[in-house]
Amino acid sequence: MDADIEQLQEKYLNKDFDTKRFLIEAETTVRFAWLCGEINEKFTDAAHPDFQAPPTFVGSLAGSRILPSDFPRFGVGMDAGKSVECFAPIRPGNEIIGKSHLHEIYAKTGRSGRMIFIVTRIEFYDQKEKHLANSDSRIVIAERQNGN
Secondary structure, three states, X not given: OOOOHHHHHHHHEOOOOEEEEEEOOHHHHHHHHHHOXXXXXXXXXXXXXXXXXXXXXXXXXXXXXXXOOOOOOOEEEEEEEEEEEEOOOOOOOOEEEEEEEEEEEEEEEEOOEEEEEEEEEEEEXXXXXXXXXXXXXXXXXXXXXXXO
């Protein structure tokens, strides 16, 4: 099945399809920091006056789904990377809200045929609706050819 990229964009881009709450726990963020090799005490010491989760921590959080429930299946998806954008510190002990939507859908053609890239963005907010961070997850799908 050949996916029509423009139709997918029109139907799915920038429409929230998942909302999930996350309780940010100090022990979890400290363990994450240590596993990443972080040594800055504001990420590793809960008693530090500016204690916060490392900026990349939100990349470890996942929504309930990676794609909308009615998104068409047209090949096998593979992880194509993550990126994180931070706007404000995420403080352990707080609950944050992640809202997921498809941020980008595009195609590239290579030696093996057309590849479709899908970027799912989770936008993270605090309880006062302050936008804290974005975490983008990219999927690449090697599109199945008709008859295969």
